[in-house]
Amino acid sequence: MSLEIRSPAESDVPDWIRALNVGFHRSPSVAEGETAMRRPMLDLERTQGAFDEGRCVATFRSLPQELTLPGGGLLTASAITNVSVTATHRRRGLAGRMMATDLAAAKERGEAVSILVAAEYPIYGRYGFGPATWVTGWEIDIPRAALDRRYAGPDDGGRVDIATAAEVRKASPALFDRVRLRTPGTIKRSPLWWERTTGQTVFPSDGPWTEPFFAFYRGADGRIDGLASWEISESHWQDKLPTVEAKVQQLIGATPAAERALWRFLLSLDWVNRLTSGLRAPDDVLPLLLGDPRAAHTETHADFMWLRVLDTPVALSARGYGGGPAALVLDVQDPAGFAGGRFLLETDATGAARCTPTPAAPDLTLSVSDLACLYLGDESPVRLAALGRITEHRAEAARTADTLFRTPRRPWCIDVF
CATH class of the missing domain: 3.30.1050.10 (SCP2 sterol-binding domain)
Structure with missing residues (x-):
């Protein structure tokens, strides 16, 4: 068998990205400029590929991450991502061999745990991982939610303001750090994460970027304590009646007041009669903010981050x-x-x-x-x-x-x- 598992050389990176695209059912072509944009994300010493006669047919990489623990402690974790095997090369043990190599290297580096987001449930238990966090997503039928439609904003001295993408890039990293340090299971966000979220950096494979709406919650002292972003994913009118869906991309609050105020703001948007929450903690407060919690229909409830103790x-x-x-x-x-x-x-x-x-x-x-x-x-x-x-x-x-x-x-x- 001509299969070889190794770290890719610089010249292999475009082919490695192509194999990743194939494995994740994206366009197999590597768009112009894609390699140059993605290359800084790859630590080649922590990246693996399986090569068959020189062509990459499986991908795997890891990166150091900072994981928030119960009690507020922080732990360096090895975050595994971009695991793929081309369909032509399944059942040959490629993922298992790459996983074993990466776990041994993480242990040697002193990383006490490895983490990943599992695309499929049955795969990773065989390598010693277990589901450590879960997520739930809700669809809110706003007319049934028994909310006061005369709501005019927070009554706690705070306020909600529409924000620009540039304002979000500037202010939100510090806000997110406040949130993640009080939320076990959360990991750091890189500067690139914020650039992509606000459209400053758009990878060709991401497709056209559409700017979402952003809003900050400021407490009575003027400090930014919360951030929400959303898009309108459906909007049409029939017989002069609107059918409008708002899709929440993110909502974070460093205080309970910020979280409540931003949810209440989104639930009171004019014309919107359906709101999807995105993936939240399973015990998120959202359903209990409604006058009728039955208006929150569970769309998703599933395992999310898996963890492996090393x-x-x-x-x-x-x-x-x-x-x-x-x-x-x-x-x-x-x-x-x-x-x-x-x-x-x-x-x-x-x-x-x-x-x-x-x-x-x-x-x-x-x-x-x-x-x-x-x-x-x-x-x-x-x-x-x-x-x-x-x-x-x-x-x-x-x-x-x-x-x-x-x-x-x-x-x-x-x-x-």
Whole structure:
């Protein structure tokens, strides 16, 4: 077999991009200028390709990311993206080989976890990943929402103002950092992210860019505490009655007041009778802001960011915990050998923790994939024990773990990467 997996050379980059386009069902041609625009995003030492007689037939890359943890801690993660295998070369183990190489390299670099957004559910559990965050998207039937249509703006001393793309580029990165530092599961946004969102940079493969509407929420002190962007995706009139749909692209608030005010503003837009929320945290406040929460129809509810623990002591020591002082011995099963072993997790009254290897008898046995489900606080150890995925060796150990790991609000990865 002529297949070779390696890091692409500079001369391979256009062909690597072509293979990525094919794998993601985009136009296989690489548009003029596309390579030059995408090349700065690629760290070739963290990029892999499978080549068959010199032609790229599979792609894979990773990049360092900063992941917000429960308790407000930050952890450097290896963010995996651009995983594709051309249909002509499936079932040859290419993705598995590239994944094994990348996970070993991440472990060697000291990155305690790897993260990715899974296009398909069944793929990544075999590599030790588990779904760590979920998302929900709603469609709001505004006439049924029982809202006060006389709404004229926030009554908390704040205000909502339409913003320009240039204003968003200038002010929003600092706002987003405030949001992400209080939202477990969230990752950093690069300057390029904001350039693409505001139309300053448009990749040819993205197609024509249409400027959305932007709005800031300013608190009573004048500080920008929230940002919303939306587009009108459908608009027509029949018998002098409008059918208008607003599609929310993003809505972030550094304070609860900002979040409430921006949702209420969007729900009161003239003529709009249907609003789609985009992908939100599963416990987002949006439905409960409505007079009739049944007007919020769930369009999407699905796993989103998957996580793979690579260094159990580092990962578990980095996050905060609830429930006060406690001790728990975890027997983590990891066939790949990266994160397995028996570990003592000790927490204090402040929620800080220390995790160390131990020869002590285990309280719980679980797979590294199920540890990933627990890591950001989204899943319940009690539920996993009921499913037979966690084994209790001490009575009530799963309940102790539930008190430690669970968070008041569910984690949310706001962005695709």
